[in-house]
Amino acid sequence: MKPAPFDYIRATSIDHACALLAEAGGGAQLLAGGQTLMPLLALRMSQPFILIDIGHLPELQGIAPHGGGLRIGAATRQADALVNPLLAQALPVFVTALAHVGHHQTRNRGTIGGSIALGEPAAEMPATAVALGASMTLRSTRGARTIAADDLYLGPYATAIAPDELLVAIDYPAWPADAVPLFREVARRPGDFALVGLVGALAIADGRIERAGIAWFGMGPTPIRARQAEQALVGQAIDRIDVQAIADLAIADSAPFDDGHASAAYRRSVGRRIFANGLMQALDRRLAA
C-alpha cells in the first residue's frame, strides 16, 4: 500500500520541530527512524497531514553522563547505542535488551526515543526504561517538562506525550556497576516482538538486595513494573530468596491477554517460569562470583 498524501518537513532544530507541531494542531507526526511509522503510513493506519523529520537533529543525538546517570538523546540510533562503551559499562542490561530490538537492519535506523515514544507494550525499550527508573524530558512550545517512565505509558501505543510534544532525551539513573542484570525474552523468532519478556536490575550490597527494578513486556497493555516482587526482594539476603514465591508475586502484577501468537495463560505460565529461572540464575551467578 502507498501512504495517503502528506507534507514532509525536515526540522532544523528542536524549537523548529516544536513550532511545527504546535502549528499542526495534532495533524502532524514526528519521523525519527521510521521503522514503525513508515509501515504505518504505507498501511494508511497513520494519515498525518505533515511529517516532521527529526532523525538527523544533532541536539537529539548522543549518550553522555548526566546527573550521576546517563542521558540518551531521543534520536540516538539503536545501532549506535548498542556499541556505546558508556552504556556497556553503566547499564549492561540496557544493551542486552537493545540487542533484542528488531534486527541489524531496523536498528541501523530505529532510534531509542522512537521506540520509547511509540509505547508498543511488547517492546524492550519501554520496559527497560520503567525497570531502570528512567525519566523523559519533553519539549513543546509550551515549555519543557519531565515525566517518569512509570507515568508515561497509558495503554497500547498510548503515552502521556501530548500531540504537540517532542521527546528530547531519556535519563537513566545510576545503578551500581555490579548490579545484577535480569533479562529474559521469549519471541516467536529472533527479532520479533516478545510473547513475554522481563528486564531489570538488582543492586546488591553486603549480600542483600538494596534496590530492585523489574518490568514485564508483552504482559499487558503497557510495560508493567513487577512492583510486589521488587518490594519483596528489597532487603533480602541473596542466598535466602524463594524465587518461586517472588515469581508468583511478579505474575500477580501482570495483565497478559490472548492474541494470535499466544494465549494469556501461556504468557502467565511461561512468564512465571522464565522469571523464576532468570532470577535464580542471576543470583547463582552472583553467589558463585
Place this chain on the structure above:
Amino acid sequence: MSAPPISAQRFIGQRVPRKEDGRLLTGRGSFVDDIILPGMLHAAFVRSPIARGTIRSIDTDVARAQPGVHAVLTQADLAPFGVTMLSFFLGPVEVAMTPLADGRVAYVGHPVALVIADDRYLAEDAASLVVVDYAEEAAVVTLDDARLGPRVHPDTDDNVAALMGEEEADAALEALLAGAPHLVSQSIRHQRIAQSPMETRGVVASLQGESELLVHITCAGPQLVARWLTLALDRPGLSVRVVAKDVGGSFGLKNHPWMEEVSAILAAMLLRRPVKWIEDRIENLTAANQAREQEMTLRAAFDTNGRLIASHADYALNNGAYPMGADANIAVHMFLWAAYNIPAYSFVSRGWYSNTPGLAAYRGPWAIETLARETLLDRAARQIGIDPVEIRRRNLCTAADQPSVTPLGIPREDITPAQCLEKLLEVVDVPAFRAEQAAARAQGRYLGLGLAAYIEPTGAAGSIAVMTGELAQLRIEPTGRVVAVMSVHSQGHGTQTTMAQCIADQLGVPIEDVTIFDGDSSRGGFGPGAGGSRQGVIGGGAAIRAGRLLADKVKAVAAHLLNASPEAISLSDGMVHVAGAPEMRRTLREIAEIAYGEPGRLPPGMETGLEAQYRYDPPPMTFTSAAHACIVEVDADTGFVGIRRWVSSEDCGVMINPAVVEGQIAGGLAQAIGSVLLEDAARDAQGNPTAATFKDYALPTIFDVPDFEYVHADTPSQAEGGFRGVGEGGCIIGPPTLVNAIADALAPFGEVPVDLPLTPAKLMTVIEGQPWPERPVSRFHPDHRAPEVDAPAPVAPAVAAVAPAIAVGIDGAWKLVLATPMGPQPMVAHFQVAGDRVTGRLEADQGSQEFTGTLSGDQVRWEMKVTKPMAITLKYELTFAGSSVSGKCKMGLFGTAKVRGERA
C-alpha cells in the same frame, strides 16, 4: 534413441554455479514491477470488507472526480467482455464467477471495483473514496461452518465443491478394520497457508494495436497463461503474448491468472492504455488464493506383527469461495499408501466452499497424505510397542515387492523408499540417539527423533491434459554460441543452469557458451512450464534430445566438409574433432558460418543452419523416493522447538546439479518448518484475515532453518537422462518428520495432537497437562453461543426543548461514513441538542456507544474512547449543512479519517 554418442558427459552431475545468480543476487533481475511502458496507468482495487453479503450500491462519483483518476470500474463495466473464468484444467469454473464482484461478495478481500490512475498513490487515494453499501450475511468460514451453514453460492445445492470416494462406508473394509489386532486412528488438521512468494502477483497489460495483447505477468509458465487467457477472453483475431522473465517464486499461486490479473487486463483493453497492477503484501496475504486448510481422519489396521491390513481416510479440504478448480484432492488418496504395501484402502474426500479466498496449489498440493500416514505410523509404533524404524521396515515397498500395483492402481517399478531409509540409518545412529535422549530426559531436557518416508510422483505429462510435454529449441549461431529457447520456465528453480548443463554435454561446448531463453510465449515451443516437479525431468529430457539431434547435424556437416565418416567426428571444447587427425579439428563457429552462409558446401539437400528442436513426453509417472530424519529439543519451560539436526536421504535419480537438488530440498524443508511451527493464515469467525503482514504471518527466517545434511541415491529413472523430479519433496516429507520429532520429544507428557501449527502455546498445554486449545464452535452449530456484545443503549427519551434553529436541523438520526484506512465504515449517529450541549449515540456493526459533546455554530465536536482494535480516543468534528454533514475524526496514531453523511 541410443545412448549418448562419443561426447562424454561433463556437466550433468556437477555443482555448476547457477548462471542466473549473479543477476538475481545483485538486484539486476527483471520482474513485473520492473516493466515500465510509455503511458502506463496504475490500478488499485476496492475490496470487500465483509466475507458474505450482497452489494446494495457502489458509489464511484467522488473517486472518479479525484485528480489523476482515469476510471473507476465495476463489474458493470467489465461484463461486456464476456470473460469466462477458467479453472486450472481450462474448463469454466464450477460456480458463477466474474472478474469483479457481481452483486454478491464471497470473502473479505473480494475485488469489488478497480481504480485506474496516473500512479498507484492516486489510485489508492481514490479507492478509499469508493463507497460500497453492503448487506452483510453470516459468513461461512471454517470447514464446520461449510458443513452446517448456509450456501456460499446461491446457485449450488450445498457447499460441497467436490466429492470423491465412497460416501457409504465400505462394509468389507470396515470389517477388516474392526477385526484387526490393532486399529490406529489419527485425526489431523492442517492450517491455511499463504504461499508468500517473494514477488507478489502482478501484471502489466497493453494492447499492441488491434490484434495483439501483450501481458507481462509473474507466472509459473507463460505458455499456459497465454493458453488460459486466449480461452478466457475468447476474442477472435486477438493474439495473446505473455512475457515473464524473472519470477520471484510461485509455489502454486501463479499457475494461471485470477480475478485481479484479468480485471487489470480488461482495464487496459477498455482504456487502450497500458495498465500495471502490482499486488501489495497485504493483498497477497489476505486476498490472494491460499492453500491447505485440511482435516483428515486416517484409520489403519495392523496385524500382530505390525503389518498393514487395511486403511480408510475421511478427508475434507477448504476450497474457499472461488477455488482455481473445485477440488477434493484425489492425489491425496492415490499416493497415501503408495510407498507401502497395503492390501486394502478406501476413502471419502470432500472439498467445501467457504467465504474465504479460493484454494490454489501449494508445493506438493497432496502433501497431507504423507503428514497423515507418517504421523499415524509413529502413533501406531507407540501403540503397538515397536520401533518407528521397524514399523516402516515391515511395511515399506522394497525392490522385492516390485513390480506391483497399489489398491488405487498406481504401478510401481522402481521406487526406493526402503533403500532411502537404510541409507539414512547409515548416517543417523538411532541407538546412540536413544541413549542421548534418555540421558537428557534424566536432566529434564526433551530430545526427540522423527522419521518419515515417502514417494512422490514427478515429471508428469499427458496424465492430465493441461500438463503436456515440453519443447527445447536449439541453435548454434554463426558466432558458435549455443542458444536454447525452452518452454520450461524458472521461478527460481535454476533451469537456466540445469538446462544449459544438459545441452553443453551433448554439444561438447563450455557451459558459458550456452544461453537459455525462456519466459516468453512468443518464442520457442509450447509447454505448461513449472508444476508437479516436472521441469528437470521433461525440460531436461527435451534439452538432451534436441542437443543430440543438433550434434548429429554438426557431425554430418563436419564429416562432409572434412571428408570423414560421421562416426569419426566428436565434439568437445567447442571444437569438432576427427578421430586420428587432430590437425583437422575445426571450431564450431567455422562449421556454423558455413552451415548458415555457404549452402553450396553442405551435403546435397541438407537444410542450412544448425538448428534442432525436440518435444519430449516422458513416461507417465516418474517417482522420487526419500526418507528423512530430524532431531529436536523442546524447551519444557517455553514450548519452543529447536531443530538440532536434519538429514535428507533422497533418490531423485541422476542429478543434473546436486547443488540445485539440495537447494530445492532445503527450500521445501524451510516451508515445511514454517507449516509445522509458524505460519497460519487464519481467519476469524467473521472471515477477517488475522495475519495481514509478515509481522503476524510468521515465515521461517534464517534463524529457524538449520543446515541440512544430504544423502543421495541415484537410481536412474526410465525418463531420458535418468532424471526424477525434486521440486516439491521437502515440502511433503518435511512436516511429518518434524511433527514426529516433536511428538517423540514430548512423549513423556502424552500425545501431541497433529493440529498445525504446533505453536509454543499449544505445546505448552501438553507439557503442563492442560487441554489442547479447542477450536471455536461453528456459529452454525446448535451449541454455539454468540459472544457477549454490549447491549445497545436505550434510545434517549425525546426532549421537547427549544433549541437554536441550526440545532433543530441536527437532532435525530444521520447516516455517516467514516473513511478509515481499512476501508469506509458506515455508521448511524443520533444527536440530541440541548443548548450548546449535544448528547448522542453512534451505532456501527461492532456495537453502539454513547457520547456527549458540544455545539458551536453549525459544528458539533465530541470525543469517545474505544478499546478495539486498540485503546484510542476518537475525536469527531462535524459540520452540518442542511441535510448533509461532513468533517473528520482524529484517530490517534491511526491519523485522521474523513466523515461524510446525510440524514437517515
